[in-house]
Amino acid sequence: ELQLVESGGGLVKPGGSLRLSCAASGFTFSDYHMNWVRQAPGKGLEWVSSISYSTSNYIFYADSLKGRFTISRDNAKNSLYLQMNSLRAEDTAVYYCARVLGDYPDWYFDLWGRGTLVTVSS
């Protein structure tokens, strides 16, 4: 079964750090570009970051997040990561891992995890 399972969310104080993980199964992880999308409570979807199937190729971030978030992957472990530093209250959201299809830049997201909630609060 095709599956993405996020983990690592939780409550963190402003200025703190958190590392999210996404475990992939049911497909050849190393063949696909991957992606993080977040959704603040009661709000819409916001693209966060994308990474190509080979880490050395392409990495992209939403402008508002550059410098604070780092996306990475370990194809040997079928895992995607998001290191989040200097967290702010406005980073509070459900973070989704999503698989990418299509030809750049017309990427779209065909497989989504259930998400992991990150709450930034003192």
Add this chain to the structure above:
Amino acid sequence: QSVLTQPPSVSGAPGQRVTISCSGSTSNIGAGYDVHWYQQLPGTAPKLLIFGNNNRPSGVPDRFSGSKSGTSASLAITGLQAEDEADYYCQSYDSSLSGSVFGGGTKLTVL
């Protein structure tokens, strides 16, 4: 403020047809980039509904269709059913932002 503009809500009776618009600009939809659509049922993760402007993934009913013209795109749902009640999002690429962008989302209510 989302780069792609969608109406906050639309509604329709069972069996009717509704459309959801997605308005962009010359740096995204108008530049020729594809538009994709997602359905998010309450309390669940988004699901791909339409890709590449007007293509349906396997398993998506043909009641759902997409179109694009100029700087805008639309999602049409015919034969509205109670199970279609959800939030719908458009997505494209924006060359000014060098990344993917989503619309603000549209809540569909089936009356």
